[in-house]
Amino acid sequence: MLKQSQMLIPTLREVPADAEIASHKLLLRAGMARQLASGIYTYLPLAIRTLHKIQAIVREEMNRAGAQELLMPAMQPAELWHQTGRWDVYGPELVRLQDRHERPFALGPTHEEVITSLVRDEINSYKKLPINLYQIQTKFRDEVRPRFGLIRCREFIMKDAYSFDTTQEGLDRNFQAMYDAYTRIFTRVGLNFRAVEADAGAIGGKGTYEFMALCEIGEDTIAYSEEGDFAANLEKAEVVYTPSAKPEGEVPAAQKVHTPDVRTIEQLTQALNVEAKKIIKSLIYRVDDQLVMVLVRGDHELNEVKLKNLYDATHVGMASEAELRELTGAPAGFVGPVGLDAKKVEIIADQFVQDVHDGIVGANETDYHLIHVAPGRDFAVSRFADLRNITEGDKCPRTGGAIKFARGVEVGHVFKLGTKYSQAMGATFLDENGRSQPMIMGCYGIGVSRTIAAVIEQNNDDDGIIWPVAVAPFHVHVIPVNVKVEEQRQASEQITEQLQRAGIEVLFDDRPERAGVKFKDADLIGLPLRITVSDKAAQEGTVEVRVRKNGENHVVKLDELVPTVKALLASIDHTGQELFGE
Amino acid sequence: MLKQSQMLIPTLREVPADAEIASHKLLLRAGMARQLASGIYTYLPLAIRTLHKIQAIVREEMNRAGAQELLMPAMQPAELWHQTGRWDVYGPELVRLQDRHERPFALGPTHEEVITSLVRDEINSYKKLPINLYQIQTKFRDEVRPRFGLIRCREFIMKDAYSFDTTQEGLDRNFQAMYDAYTRIFTRVGLNFRAVEADAGAIGGKGTYEFMALCEIGEDTIAYSEEGDFAANLEKAEVVYTPSAKPEGEVPAAQKVHTPDVRTIEQLTQALNVEAKKIIKSLIYRVDDQLVMVLVRGDHELNEVKLKNLYDATHVGMASEAELRELTGAPAGFVGPVGLDAKKVEIIADQFVQDVHDGIVGANETDYHLIHVAPGRDFAVSRFADLRNITEGDKCPRTGGAIKFARGVEVGHVFKLGTKYSQAMGATFLDENGRSQPMIMGCYGIGVSRTIAAVIEQNNDDDGIIWPVAVAPFHVHVIPVNVKVEEQRQASEQITEQLQRAGIEVLFDDRPERAGVKFKDADLIGLPLRITVSDKAAQEGTVEVRVRKNGENHVVKLDELVPTVKALLASIDHTGQELFGE
Incomplete structure (x- = not known):
């Protein structure tokens, strides 16, 4: 015991x-x-x-x-x-x-x-x-x-x-x-x-798959779909592109506008009063030995892993400020694809850039951007590809359902x-x-x-742990209200022995503490069932069984205790497996 | 399987x-x-x-x-x-x-x-x-x-x-x-x-007790008695002394003899043609800050742990050659207790030195020993104590039976x-x-x-390991004589499954090797029972069960196999515990 x-x-x-x-x-x-x-x-x-x-x-x-x-x-x-x-x-x-x-x-x-x-x-x-x-x-x-x-x-x-x-x-x-x-x-x-x-x-x-336990505190973000079993790391999740309808009418000729000190997408949306998705971000990368300009819509984020995989590269990193200037004549924040020499830099774009028909790009001149830019008309893209991070609301590549994000802790990893x-x-x-x-x-x-x-992390509340039956340290916590009352102690010991004979694992709280202290500790430790033994055990032949998971209380007759405990444990066990061989 | x-x-x-x-x-x-x-x-x-x-x-x-x-x-x-x-x-x-x-x-x-x-x-x-x-x-x-x-x-x-x-x-x-x-x-x-x-x-x-597995290769020597449960490390084993009868007659006066280059007990027994037990070894030790001469009979070995414990000392070591010479005037091999100054060195002796009535000691002069030396008459001993290693044939301190030696490997230790x-x-x-x-x-x-x-180490023979049932990797080795014969393979698989259902752990040797190779490996691995499946399984409904421990062979009918295997395992299991719950 x-x-x-x-x-x-x-x-x-x-x-x-x-x-x-x-x-x-x-x-x-x-x-x-x-x-x-x-x-x-x-x-x-x-x-x-x-x-x-x-x-x-x-x-x-x-x-x-x-x-x-x-x-x-x-x-x-x-x-x-x-x-x-x-x-x-x-x-x-x-x-x-x-x-x-x-x-x-x-x-x-x-x-x-x-x-x-x-x-x-x-x-x-x-x-x-x-x-x-x-x-x-x-x-x-x-x-x-x-x-x-x-x-x-x-x-x-x-x-x-x-x-x-x-x-x-x-x-x-x-x-x-x-x-x-x-x-x-x-x-x-x-x-x-x-x-x-x-x-x-x-x-x-x-x-390679990572087995991620879903928890708020996870360090990794997972994109998943509630329909089907799709789930992927941000770095890995494929983004499906379906072209949107091209709007009616001509795009006006590209026009240079003065945008002093406006370098970020956020600044640009405010300065020009446009949505981020009308802006085309131009990022210059060194991919192994090659300079590449990568275009991504202003409301999207480039995924460097996808870029690396596209080129089957061993190294990918942002170009230096000096490289930027040499190639475009402009500093970061004002570079763009218009007028660049395709021999010096390959221009590639995320597939969603195809949705930008009348866009905004850097003018390759300090403090200037171009508006009314049309891809294809004003600059050439050598190839479109999936190059951005997935976002919540994107379509699941398997089911087409909406992607959601969750955070996860890696508990397993299978790897070829x-x-x-x-x-x-x-x-x-x-x-x-x-x-x-x-x-x-x-x-x-x-x-x-x-x-x-x-x-x-997944099984707790404000009071403590709520153990799944399969991995709980014990199945049952037996607690006499007052262990100094001899009848309560005896009944508690008998109950403990009776449950143990039936293959149930019992922790018997025989400490001479107040009931409140013991109940608080029991909630903290979080065993699936708590059996409270009061004077009623001797007087009425009953004890109270409390289910930690849902707080349900059951008054149970002593001669029905073992089957009731087994039934309650089975009812909250998620695995559906046989718990106690006999 | x-x-x-x-x-x-x-x-x-x-x-x-x-x-x-x-x-x-x-x-x-x-x-x-x-x-x-x-x-x-x-x-x-x-x-x-x-x-x-x-x-x-x-x-x-x-x-x-x-x-x-x-x-x-x-x-x-x-x-x-x-x-x-x-x-x-x-x-x-x-x-x-x-x-x-x-x-x-x-x-x-x-x-x-x-x-x-x-x-x-x-x-x-x-x-x-x-x-x-x-x-x-x-x-x-x-x-x-x-x-x-x-x-x-x-x-x-x-x-x-x-x-x-x-x-x-x-x-x-x-x-x-x-x-x-x-x-x-x-x-x-x-x-x-x-x-x-x-x-x-x-x-x-x-x-402190050491639990020693008795094996020839052990690094420690254990003194034990076959009657009773006495067992002790050499360093610890108490030696019981009962005085032997004093021989009749006077001991002649001590006499100096020339013993050039005779330094060891062995050399001395040859040079003077005497038994070692007539010689008194004189060893000078530094015990913490004090010089002590310890006398031990020539056929005994000083136990430094006992010396240390006698003085409750923290450090015990042989005196240096310089200390020896200063104290006695002689080099190692020729020192003795006769004529030493008790203020400079305490003279103590193992209790068995009391049995030497007419003994030989170093003369405190290079190349000389004294013969006809009588303890008490020729020199004083401040105290006699148990200071030597126990030897085979000594009396067990508990039962009085004869002490035997064994070698052991320490597998456990309990220590206050x-x-x-x-x-x-x-x-x-x-x-x-x-x-x-x-x-x-x-x-x-x-x-x-x-x-x-x-x-x-304790359970093997020339052919390999002989596992005790309780810790054998498996209980039974099932070996078809020729696994390519379909009937033998099928019978082997059925036997394996049948035994496993009864809670018996089986290793099935399904390798396409010659029977001799498989039998040699089976002996080497040493599972308690080997079941050989030949054509007789299909033809006569029998297999051969061999007991690794004693080499017994049993021809067993297939429909009696499970109870026979259980009975054989129980018969060789040393623990007498229930092996297979059902």
């Missing part, structure tokens, strides 16, 4: 000063975690119970998907990181140290190098592939700004998996198996999440690595024809400790 | 060159572990299954003993280690690093500092004590000589627990509860072990810390009278990864 008086559950009445978000506050206040150093936490007994439940779900679903568990070291020799070049590239986030012989090591922030060297050394034939290997392990990343409690830590618990295939189709299958497993995992732990298409960078293709690591480290296999080929890899991560925080 | 063809079980035919001991060889050969760097290992899927079983046993018994699980960070701020002074004392075994802000950290080799600071901050009243907190976690120790595979690693898995009490009696209770839990844990995992009294150093009392850490770090509580007192601590460790190695 787990008695609260004997357990380390140091609840706090006051809100800790440095905790900004709900999960951080509640992890501290409910006595689940304590910070040891910036971004480094101790998990107290309540948190351990939830952690184990999440880990069990992760293991079950990973095993079901055919992955095999192993455990790799945290200490990784620098030699491995030199083989992939990451020792030099990774920067100060990589925790580095030297052993007593001054040999350099990294504390693993991730394990591509270790797993690739292992598989390289142990597997060399297509007969032993595919394989998918995972671990649940402590990771180290020296974040520049650890914050938000368990959301962004320097030492944290991660599930990382790595698949090795002989063909792209094999990778696709493993990738899909992981995508499906992640969907089951995050559903089972009780998260409201979206699998979000993210930019795959140099690898390309539909090779391809042959980046296998080629760098020589992880090859002999195919059916005896030819040596690099293995084709995928990697798949889940932030296990972060998931605890995300679940709390 | 876990198919061996798809699992990462890279068995090796050859014995790895650098592996010296059985468990190290077998962990590598059975495809359970791979070294990443010196003393740093990856646990492969088979090892993970055993690791989880051992961890589950540890958790069950720790929880049963009333301990609570938490999880502390590996990265520990140096400030904490300065508070106890261990930052300066610990030496190069402590892995140290700096974060991006150049703040110093240690990677925890143990967690006294972290747990003491946590409990100090969260508990301040006797009402919340006692408490016992444990974790299963990865530890780091930069061993000067990592070796023996998982026995002596630089990164390893440990269970460490810390108890906090208000009284010495409370500590005694927690200590006993841990002693009992450890006894259950090591019994359940299948180890042949002894709880060995070890030296408690400055803390004293019966405050007292107030060392709580005083250094200010971990105090208010007692019933409102007075502030330091908490009284104990610490309790189990080498979890080392336990895997110890189990293998």
